[in-house]
Amino acid sequence: MKTITNAFKKVKHQCPLVQSITNYVVMNNTANALLSLGSSPIMAHAKSEMEDMVSIIGALVINIGTLDEYWVESMLLAAEKAKSLSKPIILDPVGAGATAYRNQTLTQLIQVGPNIIRGNASEIMSLASVNIHTKGVDSTNTSDEALDAGKRLSNETGAIVCISGEVDYIIHGEKTAKVKNGNPMMAKVTGMGCTASAIVGAFAAVEEDLFTATIAAMTVMGVAGDMAAEKSEGPGTLQLHFYDALYQLTPELLAEKAIVEIG
Amino acid sequence: MKTITNAFKKVKHQCPLVQSITNYVVMNNTANALLSLGSSPIMAHAKSEMEDMVSIIGALVINIGTLDEYWVESMLLAAEKAKSLSKPIILDPVGAGATAYRNQTLTQLIQVGPNIIRGNASEIMSLASVNIHTKGVDSTNTSDEALDAGKRLSNETGAIVCISGEVDYIIHGEKTAKVKNGNPMMAKVTGMGCTASAIVGAFAAVEEDLFTATIAAMTVMGVAGDMAAEKSEGPGTLQLHFYDALYQLTPELLAEKAIVEIG
Amino acid sequence: MKTITNAFKKVKHQCPLVQSITNYVVMNNTANALLSLGSSPIMAHAKSEMEDMVSIIGALVINIGTLDEYWVESMLLAAEKAKSLSKPIILDPVGAGATAYRNQTLTQLIQVGPNIIRGNASEIMSLASVNIHTKGVDSTNTSDEALDAGKRLSNETGAIVCISGEVDYIIHGEKTAKVKNGNPMMAKVTGMGCTASAIVGAFAAVEEDLFTATIAAMTVMGVAGDMAAEKSEGPGTLQLHFYDALYQLTPELLAEKAIVEIG
Numbered sequence: 074m075k076t077i078t079n080a081f082k083k084v085k086h087q088c089p090l091v092q093s094i095t096n097y098v099v100m101n102n103t104a105n106a107l108l109s110l111g112s113s114p115i116m117a118h119a120k121s122e123m124e125d126m127v128s129i130i131g132a133l134v135i136n137i138g139t140l141d142e143y144w145v146e147s148m149l150l151a152a153e154k155a156k157s158l159s160k161p162i163i164l165d166p167v168g169a170g171a172t173a174y175r176n177q178t179l180t181q182l183i184q185v186g187p188n189i190i191r192g193n194a195s196e197i198m199s200l201a202s203v204n205i206h207t208k209g210v211d212s213t214n215t216s217d218e219a220l221d222a223g224k225r226l227s228n229e230t231g232a233i234v235c236i237s238g239e240v241d242y243i244i245h246g247e248k249t250a251k252v253k254n255g256n257p258m259m260a261k262v263t264g265m266g267c268t269a270s271a272i273v274g275a276f277a278a279v280e281e282d283l284f285t286a287t288i289a290a291m292t293v294m295g296v297a298g299d300m301a302a303e304k305s306e307g308p309g310t311l312q313l314h315f316y317d318a319l320y321q322l323t324p325e326l327l328a329e330k331a332i333v334e335i336g
Numbered sequence: 337m338k339t340i341t342n343a344f345k346k347v348k349h350q351c352p353l354v355q356s357i358t359n360y361v362v363m364n365n366t367a368n369a370l371l372s373l374g375s376s377p378i379m380a381h382a383k384s385e386m387e388d389m390v391s392i393i394g395a396l397v398i399n400i401g402t403l404d405e406y407w408v409e410s411m412l413l414a415a416e417k418a419k420s421l422s423k424p425i426i427l428d429p430v431g432a433g434a435t436a437y438r439n440q441t442l443t444q445l446i447q448v449g450p451n452i453i454r455g456n457a458s459e460i461m462s463l464a465s466v467n468i469h470t471k472g473v474d475s476t477n478t479s480d481e482a483l484d485a486g487k488r489l490s491n492e493t494g495a496i497v498c499i500s501g502e503v504d505y506i507i508h509g510e511k512t513a514k515v516k517n518g519n520p521m522m523a524k525v526t527g528m529g530c531t532a533s534a535i536v537g538a539f540a541a542v543e544e545d546l547f548t549a550t551i552a553a554m555t556v557m558g559v560a561g562d563m564a565a566e567k568s569e570g571p572g573t574l575q576l577h578f579y580d581a582l583y584q585l586t587p588e589l590l591a592e593k594a595i596v597e598i599g
Numbered sequence: 600m601k602t603i604t605n606a607f608k609k610v611k612h613q614c615p616l617v618q619s620i621t622n623y624v625v626m627n628n629t630a631n632a633l634l635s636l637g638s639s640p641i642m643a644h645a646k647s648e649m650e651d652m653v654s655i656i657g658a659l660v661i662n663i664g665t666l667d668e669y670w671v672e673s674m675l676l677a678a679e680k681a682k683s684l685s686k687p688i689i690l691d692p693v694g695a696g697a698t699a700y701r702n703q704t705l706t707q708l709i710q711v712g713p714n715i716i717r718g719n720a721s722e723i724m725s726l727a728s729v730n731i732h733t734k735g736v737d738s739t740n741t742s743d744e745a746l747d748a749g750k751r752l753s754n755e756t757g758a759i760v761c762i763s764g765e766v767d768y769i770i771h772g773e774k775t776a777k778v779k780n781g782n783p784m785m786a787k788v789t790g791m792g793c794t795a796s797a798i799v800g801a802f803a804a805v806e807e808d809l810f811t812a813t814i815a816a817m818t819v820m821g822v823a824g825d826m827a828a829e830k831s832e833g834p835g836t837l838q839l840h841f842y843d844a845l846y847q848l849t850p851e852l853l854a855e856k857a858i859v860e861i862g
Binding site (some may be wrong): 097099102107138139140142168172173174175260261264294305306307309310312313 | 360363364367368371372377378379380381384385388389405410532560575576577578579580581582583593
């Protein structure tokens with residue numbers, strides 16, 4: 074737990090600059106969440122400024138939710154620049170599996186070498202079967218299947234894989250952590266997953282141990298969601314109280330409310 | 337009324353996938369409204385994935401609010417694919433009449449054959465006079481004039497036409513329905529009309545009778561707006577309570593609060 | 600004070616049409632703020648309709664937050680058309696200094712001749728040093744330095760320069776005004792600066808004296824922020840209460856709460 078609260082303190086003190094090349098739907102949410110947390114958001118996608126911009130950031134978050142041909146070029150430019158500067162790259166594979174174009178784009182992005190991949194179970198399973206020669210899935214339930222896909226994806230790519238859902242799984246090779254915070258109503262607010270990826274970006278910018286950074290970020294998401302849900306009558310009010318909770322969150326509150334298993 | 341509550345139950349049970357090719361301003365609102373209602377939003381516009389995406393959706397909503405040359409090509413691609421698969425198309429002609437480019441784009445989209453067109457009075461009047469050889473307008477007041485334009489547009493295109501305003505009119509050939517729910521403060525929240533079109537999409541995806549689907553969708557909009565307005569001090573809080581109301585709405589509440597005239 | 604409340608009454612009565620060519624992150628905020636204030640927002644960026652659109656508006660707001668090559672062409676087209684029609688142009692130089700591309704774009708936009716430039720201290724300082732042959736900065740603290748940069752930028756370009764922050768400075772040549780309203784939590788809501796620029800646009804559309812228009816707009820921002828902060832526990836609720844406050848604001852409330860020094 075101490076590693077989680079320490080990472081949280083670093084975000085609060087260092088105010089990391091996080092660049093999101095993300096989808097139109099969630100840009101506002103993402104920026105508000107980063108600001109409420111104490112981080113500093115940048116949204117920029119022009120090819121003409123990509124290299125300059127990546128030079129000044131702490132972490133790069135790439136989210137393909139509303140990708141198109143221009144944006145994919147920018148994502149690749151940014152990812153390659155970030156890689157060359159050893160800045161952490163977080164990939165959010167929104168809608169993986171929905172279209173051939175998404176799968177092909179994700180394959181290109183994964184080749185650049187993201188440090189962390191965060192998605193929901195179906196996205197991670199889709200990624201694992203597209204990018205890895207599947208050996209068949211023996212799992213007897215969806216949750217095991219997703220977990221298995223996450224491990225294979227992590228082993229193949231070397232990335233930390235985070236599968237978010239009722240329980241969030243953070244996987245790095247043989248290591249797995251579970252975060253049990255969060256509320257089902259969060260799934261009724263658009264872009265909560267995308268917000269999680271952005272917050273992972275903020276932690277990755279300040280915490281060298283990226284496995285810890287990802288666990289800490291998902292814990293902060295879940296705890297802020299729990300705090301917000303207590304005050305909310307629906308997804309509309311939940312979204313707002315979520316930003317307020319991120320703003321009000323202290324290391325003490327985080328330690329008190331976190332339900333995390335690392336093993 | 338039973339047809340309306342039945343359509344509402346279908347949305348809640350079937351969680352239809354609605355693709356919105358919509359404007360940047362309202363993407364977040366639209367997605368949140370669909371999620372709160374129990375539908376599942378997709379926002380995608382890349383030409384490279386348009387055909388694949390349209391293959392998996394239940395309905396397509398096209399909104400030209402922030403159109404440009406690339407997006408118009410995508411809208412046409414998507415509409416043609418949806419037409420070929422007999423999936424319902426809802427057109428929201430934002431800003432019809434404001435520029436020649438909007439009018440020309442709307443003419444192209446209407447040629448593909450949208451099933452439902454939803455706009456405000458001035459948009460519908462503009463569409464009717466651009467796309468139809470006007471026979472002169474004899475109406476003595478704006479409301480009659482808009483209604484007349486709606487009827488002509490419906491007859492010429494075969495589409496259901498919905499004119500939203502203080503009273504919402506749903507017109508199909510000689511049939512007209514009125515929904516009298518809703519609150520004037522809704523006009524002070526950006527994208528409430530766009531949200532209405534998206535919700536029409538959710539109903540059109542599950543209810544074969546598209547006239548009923550449109551009436552039911554506008555009733556849900558209006559009732560949720562009424563519920564939200566009771567708790568709100570201005571447009572900011574209204575928007576949130578509106579999502580909460582969509583989330584809390586039950587068939588019973590809907591039946592109790594709906595003010596609909598079909599005739 | 601009377602000039603400020605008079606400008607406010609003009610906005611409320613004339614419902615000016617303000618076109619924002621702005622960034623994706625804040626489009627929703629900006630539109631909601633303009634609607635709550637009683638103005639009418641237009642967001643449009645297609646080159647194919649730029650000249651038509653600018654013909655019908657009251658003021659043009661250009662914000663380069665998420666610029667790219669296409670959007671920059673549209674911004675220049677719109678600015679040139681607005682200039683030719685003598686409609687006020689407000690420039691929001693988001694991220695000035697962050698990349699060479701932003702600086703180059705800002706130089707092009709400033710050459711067209713914006714009437715008002717609104718940014719934070721670092722943006723204004725960056726603009727002043729890029730666009731003006733610096734004579735060295737003798738100021739002993741950042742605030743003086745920013746003020747000095749604002750004066751130089753105003754003298755060089757002829758524009759009114761507004762530097763927003765804890766205190767907002769409005770500068771035109773030798774004239775300076777200070778607005779002391781506002782709450783630090785506003786900086787934790789994304790796009791509050793962009794919203795300020797849009798509101799300046801609404802005032803510039805109705806108030807010929809653009810120095811007064813800018814002061815009045817910044818006063819309305821600050822007073823609405825003060826009203827919202829009283830009811831808010833964090834940035835999430837602040838954003839909503841801010842729209843409510845804009846909606847509820849009256850000339851009397853404005854006069855009572857404004858803290859403005861003109862000299």
